[in-house]
Amino acid sequence: MLFIFRRMAGAVFVIFGTITLVFAILYWLPGDPAVLVAGENATEESIARIRTLLGTERPLWAQYLDYLSGLAQGDLGTSFATQEPVTIRLWAQFPSTVALTLLASTVAIVTGVLFGVIAAVNRGNRLDQAIQSVMLFLTSMPSFWFGILLILLFSVTLQWLPAIGSDSFAQLILPVTCLGLIASGRLMRMVRNSVLDVLDEPFVTALRAKGLVEWQVLFRHVLRNALIPVVTLLGILVGELLSGTVVVETLFARQGIGRLLVDAVGVKDVPVIQGTVLIASISFVIINLLVDLSYSVIDPRVRVEG
Amino acid sequence: MITRRHAALLLGAPLILPARAFAQERQPATPRRGGELLFGLDGAAVASFVLDPHDSGFAPHNRVFRSIYDGLVVLRPDQSVGPWLATSWEISPDQKNYTFKLRTDVIFHDGTKFDAAAVKANLDRIGNGEGRPLTALPDIGSYESTEVLAPDTVRIRLKEPFAPLLRNLSKTTLGIISPAALAKHGAAIAQNPVGSGPFRFVSLVQGVEIKLERNPDYNWAPAGAAHQGPAYLERLTFKNVPEEATRVAAVQSRQVHAADGIPPQNVVAFRSASGFQMLEKELLNNNYTIYLNVTKAPWNDEEIRQAFRASLDLDAAVRVIYLGTTPRAWAPLSPSIFASADASLKGSWRPDLARAQQILEAKGWKVGARGIREKNGERLTVSFADTQGNREKRLDVIQFLRRQLARSGFDLSIDSQPNATYRQKLTDGDYDLSGASQFAPDPDVLSRLHLPDGRTRASVAKTNDPDISEWLRAGRREGDPEKRAEYYVRAQRKLVEKVYAIPIYVLLYTIAASDQLQGLVIDTHGFPQFHGAWLRA
Numbered sequence: 001m002l003f004i005f006r007r008m009a010g011a012v013f014v015i016f017g018t019i020t021l022v023f024a025i026l027y028w029l030p031g032d033p034a035v036l037v038a039g040e041n042a043t044e045e046s047i048a049r050i051r052t053l054l055g056t057e058r059p060l061w062a063q064y065l066d067y068l069s070g071l072a073q074g075d076l077g078t079s080f081a082t083q084e085p086v087t088i089r090l091w092a093q094f095p096s097t098v099a100l101t102l103l104a105s106t107v108a109i110v111t112g113v114l115f116g117v118i119a120a121v122n123r124g125n126r127l128d129q130a131i132q133s134v135m136l137f138l139t140s141m142p143s144f145w146f147g148i149l150l151i152l153l154f155s156v157t158l159q160w161l162p163a164i165g166s167d168s169f170a171q172l173i174l175p176v177t178c179l180g181l182i183a184s185g186r187l188m189r190m191v192r193n194s195v196l197d198v199l200d201e202p203f204v205t206a207l208r209a210k211g212l213v214e215w216q217v218l219f220r221h222v223l224r225n226a227l228i229p230v231v232t233l234l235g236i237l238v239g240e241l242l243s244g245t246v247v248v249e250t251l252f253a254r255q256g257i258g259r260l261l262v263d264a265v266g267v268k269d270v271p272v273i274q275g276t277v278l279i280a281s282i283s284f285v286i287i288n289l290l291v292d293l294s295y296s297v298i299d300p301r302v303r304v305e306g
Numbered sequence: 307m308i309t310r311r312h313a314a315l316l317l318g319a320p321l322i323l324p325a326r327a328f329a330q331e332r333q334p335a336t337p338r339r340g341g342e343l344l345f346g347l348d349g350a351a352v353a354s355f356v357l358d359p360h361d362s363g364f365a366p367h368n369r370v371f372r373s374i375y376d377g378l379v380v381l382r383p384d385q386s387v388g389p390w391l392a393t394s395w396e397i398s399p400d401q402k403n404y405t406f407k408l409r410t411d412v413i414f415h416d417g418t419k420f421d422a423a424a425v426k427a428n429l430d431r432i433g434n435g436e437g438r439p440l441t442a443l444p445d446i447g448s449y450e451s452t453e454v455l456a457p458d459t460v461r462i463r464l465k466e467p468f469a470p471l472l473r474n475l476s477k478t479t480l481g482i483i484s485p486a487a488l489a490k491h492g493a494a495i496a497q498n499p500v501g502s503g504p505f506r507f508v509s510l511v512q513g514v515e516i517k518l519e520r521n522p523d524y525n526w527a528p529a530g531a532a533h534q535g536p537a538y539l540e541r542l543t544f545k546n547v548p549e550e551a552t553r554v555a556a557v558q559s560r561q562v563h564a565a566d567g568i569p570p571q572n573v574v575a576f577r578s579a580s581g582f583q584m585l586e587k588e589l590l591n592n593n594y595t596i597y598l599n600v601t602k603a604p605w606n607d608e609e610i611r612q613a614f615r616a617s618l619d620l621d622a623a624v625r626v627i628y629l630g631t632t633p634r635a636w637a638p639l640s641p642s643i644f645a646s647a648d649a650s651l652k653g654s655w656r657p658d659l660a661r662a663q664q665i666l667e668a669k670g671w672k673v674g675a676r677g678i679r680e681k682n683g684e685r686l687t688v689s690f691a692d693t694q695g696n697r698e699k700r701l702d703v704i705q706f707l708r709r710q711l712a713r714s715g716f717d718l719s720i721d722s723q724p725n726a727t728y729r730q731k732l733t734d735g736d737y738d739l740s741g742a743s744q745f746a747p748d749p750d751v752l753s754r755l756h757l758p759d760g761r762t763r764a765s766v767a768k769t770n771d772p773d774i775s776e777w778l779r780a781g782r783r784e785g786d787p788e789k790r791a792e793y794y795v796r797a798q799r800k801l802v803e804k805v806y807a808i809p810i811y812v813l814l815y816t817i818a819a820s821d822q823l824q825g826l827v828i829d830t831h832g833f834p835q836f837h838g839a840w841l842r843a
Binding site: 029030031032033035036037038039046049050081082083089092093144148151152155156159162163164165166250251252253254255259260262263264265266267268 | 346352353354361438439440441493496511512513514515545546547548549551552555556558559560561562693724725726727728729730731733764
């Protein structure tokens with residue numbers, strides 16, 4: 001319990017640090033949001049009026065404290081660009097990104113772990129080499145290039161799957177495959193290596209000597225011990241997938257928080273950028289918290305030491 | 307690994323596979339009613355659609371406006387102005403009063419009636435707006451007020467003559483919005499558009515799609531339109547597909563019936579692909595032009611600008627990057643705009659590397675390390691400020707020019723920035739070179755760039771030439787078209803002669819479509835017209 005509490009306190013600190021840093025960077029970057037909101041034909045007076053309206057003429061610390069106190073009440077502010085509450089703009093885009101990220105993670109985990117184990121068991125032979133080359137190929141693929149290849153093959157040539165949109169499950173398949181398979185390459189190599197390490201340990205030989213069937217050795221004992229480093233990598237991977245959605249969402253013409261963020265940075269829509277970063281860092285922190293908690297499930301020793 | 311040959315096979319496959327060439331003979335078919343047209347829009351990775359015509363200068367959104375909103379007048383193919391919601395008009399001898407007679411049978415999508423008061427509400431919103439100034443403000447120039455003389459008669463008063471007004475009234479940016487909807491939605495009209503056009507708004511998903519449906523009452527298309535009466539299509543859906551490769555794939559896989567902003571390599575392929583068609587038409591545009599920052603040394607020196615331009619071989623750049631699909635520009639205004647000097651400026655200068663080097667030598671810029679010229683310890687660097695990425699392959703062009711410039715000792719670098727930073731740099735004059743284009747039906751668009759008191763502080767052009775300013779002001783006031791054209795031609799000639807502007811290419815608006823789509827046309831402005839479009843069974 002103390003472990004969870006400590007992790008939570010750390011998480012709050014990380015989130016707080018992130019939004020403070022982003023806040024500082026945004027104001028340090030050149031460009032006045034009021035000028036952009038006012039548009040091409042604005043006079044000096046109307047820019048000044050908009051500055052007051054947005055509240056950007058106040059000192060930086062006042063704006064920062066104001067933002068924090070709003071945040072404490074669950075108010076993410078109002079978008080500079082569209083005058084809509086930031087929460088509304090975020091919730092319009094977020095579910096689509098969550099679906100994409102979670103499904104892509106699932107694809108990455110299933111293929112990564114499966115092929116990693118197969119490769120490890122077949123160490124050195126053709127199957128291992130084949131799996132390794134394919135996975136290396138996938139890992140080295142930039143997502144926009146792999147995505148275009150998938151579209152050409154499955155949408156244009158075979159006409160099996162839609163290339164664009166975010167309404168149906170079919171429209172998720174290509175972007176999920178694109179993101180998930182690229183991530184699975186690294187995961188597979190990690191799984192393979194750590195399974196191989198564990199296979200060499202004396203307790204495995206002991207288990208085999210005890211007369212356990214090979215699949216029991218593998219899945220009950222080896223995999224469980226091999227998973228700890230893999231799970232650590234998973235925490236980082238989910239974060240990478242989340243940021244990878246920026247490219248994939250644009251490529252597959254999907255809704256999503258990635259595009260919202262890029263758009264907001266372009267027009268210096270500070271509240272929207274802050275909101276997006278906040279929601280992304282919360283997701284990242286939650287995932288890493290889950291990763292940390294899962295250690296104790298996989299390996300009870302962590303609980304005692306934690 | 308994928309080799310180049312495999313990649314070529316993969317890329318080429320879509321062009322070979324749908325080989326249904328012999329099946330569909332072109333025959334004049336009778337238009338079919340109904341169906342939903344899916345259109346892939348080259349809308350950039352924006353997260354919010356702004357469907358307020360008075361407040362968006364963003365071309366992709368303006369391509370949607372023409373289906374929702376009508377204009378008072380229409381621009382005909384010969385660049386003259388014809389009646390639309392206004393049936394006739396009179397201009398007072400002092401050119402300060404425009405009196406319009408209006409159609410009386412026009413109804414907005416919300417059921418309210420179009421009349422003189424509606425025109426007044428729209429123009430007052432732009433001209434005397436309480437809130438922040440809207441994008442369309444420069445389109446109405448010296449607007450003073452609008453007077454309702456009768457339900458079907460309206461008079462626009464100007465503070466001083468503004469000859470571009472009539473042509474500007476044909477722009478999508480001066481489309482007429484329902485005043486009742488304006489009162490109801492306020493600024494949120496941008497997400498709840500209500501006009502009188504052939505399609506009415508159904509719904510949108512921000513950044514992703516815009517759904518429209520047929521306006522069954524529509525019966526006021528301008529004379530000479532390809533189609534009269536309600537649109538054939540039941541529904542019209544725009545899908546925003548920012549990535550060009552995806553847009554092309556969506557057409558090829560028939561996930562959309564058509565898409566715009568087709569990259570050159572695919573234009574060439576679609577032209578000959580069976581089962582598909584290409585529509586291409588010049589966009590009335592102040593061409594994509596690059597401007598040296600003339601407020602900053604050494605670009606304030608005309609000879610250095612001449613040396614810069616003499617280093618460029620634009621014919622080669624445009625031919626290589628656009629594969630011959632789009633013409634190279636000679637004048638700031640695209641060839642079809644009234645008063646464009648494109649034809650008369652053709653061949654007005656040519657690349658001359660020797661001359662460029664000679665000028666730079668004479669000016670004391672000596673070749674230094676890595677072939678880059680230096681003077682008093684300062685290197686001859688050119689920072690190209692940019693915010694839009696490789697839109698229309700502009701950065702490819704700049705990269706190409708970069709190598710040409712290196713031969714005479716210029717060191718060009720690309721300074722890519724978010725929009726906010728970019729505009730700040732333009733405002734502060736903290737750049738050497740930048741480029742832009744502006745769609746416009748009237749030559750007065752030049753004033754927005756080259757008239758010091760007529761442009762924004764973040765203007766990409768910083769021209770300040772007394773002759774040009776005088777001609778641009780005179781062009782605004784002049785009522786006689788021939789004299790007026792003369793002013794703009796002179797201004798364009800001097801802009802090119804003094805290297806204030808280096809026009810690059812003429813943009814063709816491109817649509818790739820399945821053969822199933824019929825009757826889609828590109829209007830005189832260069833925007834798509836869906837009113838007469840229909841889908842073959």
